[in-house]
Amino acid sequence: MSPRPKTWLMKSEPGEFSIDDLARVGREPWTGVRNYQARNYMRQMQVGDTVLFYHSNCALPGIYGLAEVASPAYPDPTQFDPSSDYYDPKASRAEPRWDLVDVHYVRHLRRPIALEEIRRHADALGEDFALIRRGSRLSVLPVTAAQARLLLALE
DNA sequence: GCCAACGTTGGC
DNA sequence: GCCAACGTTGGC
Numbered sequence: 001m002s003p004r005p006k007t008w009l010m011k012s013e014p015g016e017f018s019i020d021d022l023a024r025v026g027r028e029p030w031t032g033v034r035n036y037q038a039r040n041y042m043r044q045m046q047v048g049d050t051v052l053f054y055h056s057n058c059a060l061p062g063i064y065g066l067a068e069v070a071s072p073a074y075p076d077p078t079q080f081d082p083s084s085d086y087y088d089p090k091a092s093r094a095e096p097r098w099d100l101v102d103v104h105y106v107r108h109l110r111r112p113i114a115l116e117e118i119r120r121h122a123d124a125l126g127e128d129f130a131l132i133r134r135g136s137r138l139s140v141l142p143v144t145a146a147q148a149r150l151l152l153a154l155e
Numbered sequence: 156g157c158c159a160a161c162g163t164t165g166g167c
Numbered sequence: 168g169c170c171a172a173c174g175t176t177g178g179c
Contacts, residue, residue, distance in 0.1 A: 011165090034163095035174080057165050115166080135172045137164045 007148040008045060009052040009063070009131060010103070011139040019053045019065035019108060027070055027104040031078045032086045034098060038140035042101050043073045051103050052143060052151065054131075055112075062114035063151065071102035113154045124150055 010030065012018065022028055033039055051067040075096035078086035091097040118125070119132055127133070130141040143151070 013165090061166070137173065139164085 003145070004046060005049045006046070007050040007052065007143040007145070008041065008069075009054055009141050009143050010067075011054045011056040013057045014055045014064075015058070018055065019067075019105075022053065022065070022067060022103070022105045023108065025105075027102055029071075029076070029102050030100045031076050033076070033100060033140060034086065034088070035139065038138055039099055041140045041142060042099055044142075045069045045073060045101050047071060050106075050148070052148070056139075060112060060114055062112045062116075062118065063109060064112045065108045066106040067103040068106050069101050070104040073099040073101050076100040109155050111155065113151060117154060118151065121150060121154070 014020075017028065030042070033042065047069055049069040051069060052063045053065040053067050055061060055064050075093075076086070076098040078084040079088040079091040079096060079098045080093060081087055086098075088097055115132075122129075122132055125132065125147050129143070129147055130136045130138045
């Protein structure tokens with residue numbers, strides 16, 4: 001049994017869904033993850049785990065806020081919806097492929113922690129930090145307690 | 156089971 | 168908008 005709560009980092013394009021959007025709605029199902037490794041990490045999540053909310057594909061990529069896992073993993077309904085961008089014709093309700101968790105808003109960071117700043121601490125963060133591992137595009141990834149402490153100390 | 160082609164991610 | 172890196176697909 002690993003210590004709880006754990007910390008995770010989840011990426012979202014702010015043009016699609018930003019920390020401001022999460023603050024407005026309060027709670028949101030994290031739809032659209034279509035990568036097996038990211039899905040498997042969501043399956044490991046437990047209610048109460050901390051989420052570092054990361055903005056990708058934007059002017060200043062980085063961590064913008066904190067959220068919390070609000071549900072255990074369950075099938076992502078968008079995989080069944082032919083009108084959704086995330087529809088997966090190979091998934092069925094009997095045999096779903098993709099899971100998600102709900103997250104709820106905790107707070108904005110006092111200031112964003114930019115990717116560029118995070119990179120400057122690459123040595124301390126270590127090789128296992130997938131966010132800055134070369135070539136890694138994982139959109140859901142685990143953060144160790146030490147890494148989380150270091151990152152949040154930058155705020 | 157190999158691997159080329161293709162689509163996607165995401166920083167810059 | 169470019170492009171490197173990666174994951175998936177499908178022909179063989």
